[in-house]
Amino acid sequence: MTVSRLALLAALPLALVACGDGGDDTAGDAGGDTPAATTGADGDTDEATFPVTVGSGDTAVELTAEPENIVSLSATATEMLFAVGAGDKVVAADSFSNYPEDAPTTDLSGFEPNIEAIVGYAPDLVVASNDPGELVSSLEEVGVPTLILAPAVTLDDSYAQIEQLGVATGQVAEAAEVVGQMQGDIDELVSQVPADAPPVTYFHELDPNLYTVTSNTFIGELYSLAGMASIADDAGAAGGDYPQLSPEYILTADPDIIFFADGGVGGVVAEDIAARPGWDQLTAVQDDHVVEVDPDIASRWGPRVVDYLRVVIEERSALAPAQ
8 A cells, every 4th residue: 555545544534435445335325314313212303212213224223222332433423422422432433533532542443344353342333434345234243233324425414413323322412412503603604704705716635646625525515615616626527526636737727725634744744735846836825825734624524524614714714805
């Protein structure tokens, strides 16, 4: 595995899973198979009741009792579980689950799950973002239910998954509060963008090979809320919603802002971007609008999307006087 590929694995689990890295057909169907409402024994969606069915279609899972030992194979799910107050039930989390600080991070992998290792934690619920291989069927054989929460395509998907985890863990009210807070914070941030603000273009760099995102992605929706459009939107169908752009294309598109999520220890720095051939002529470089973003927050669809949107809108506001 090349260094670049390894970096992309670490920095962008959302894009990798959404592109079918685990071979799961539901990965791109978060909007269709992730309804907010789930039902308990009495049909009431406002109270924590068991047994309860969470999800729908092929991803539906029935929980006969409130889980006490949860294994999370998704960094996003780990964040959501802690946010809704179910963190004390998480007995093990995958190697990418580095937030919050008290998450029980292990060497478990959501990409190549070790069934024996997972079962060793005696879980009564496993949460994952996809089903690489035979995760669900293997755990089903030993009586462990698995909840698949596919990568979100929209903010509504994120809200729905938080609510589902609230139902699945008996934290219904807490989950509703988290969603309400997120929605309120996002509405407040978006209100800071003037309706008549001039359009702003951006390049979101996923890795040094110039892979990026379009406005059709989850992260692209956040940029759109800030009144921004990806230069990749006009790149054509090649590469789908996570295309690889050429240096020449980027130079021609001349984005107003460059966000890069491949920084960190040993990673790219703003000076590296400015030093690329011809990039010193880019508007974003000349106006000092090259912004390093946290690759974890940028690639997850949990409550911290509010933090990411705040960074984006602050940068958008700093750019406004020059537009």
